[in-house]
Amino acid sequence: MSIRRIDVGPRMSQIVIHGNTVYLAGQVGQPGGNVGAQTRDILAAIDELLAKAGTDKTKILQAIIWLADMSTFAEMNAEWDKWAPQGHTPARATGEAKLAGPEYLVEIIVTAAI
Helix, strand or coil, X not given: CCEEEEEECCCCEEEEEECCEEEEXXXXXXXXXXXXXXXXXXXXXXXXXXXHCCCCHHHEEEEEEEECCHXXXXXXXXXXXXXXXXXXXXXXXXXXXXXXXXXXXXXXXXXXXX
């Protein structure tokens, strides 16, 4: 099976496609916003990346969500619930982690089918 990479950078690719599976790099929001704003930014970026890969959010298999502070879980979930297509929700895990910098409050990683 071939591997295809899209939006390749010096350290990582934003999208890797292997067979019929799409792996996205972890996405973070614009610094300065609250958790809700950063989550909206991330979900919009995920929509764009999935489209580049030839798929969409109805085919997300798994989502891993990292929050800088679990007390913001409800705020992130409010945005997720508006975005996630009912009947097509993925397997999901959410945890707390120290992210790349203090300006980042949320990071989301998804795997999808084509």
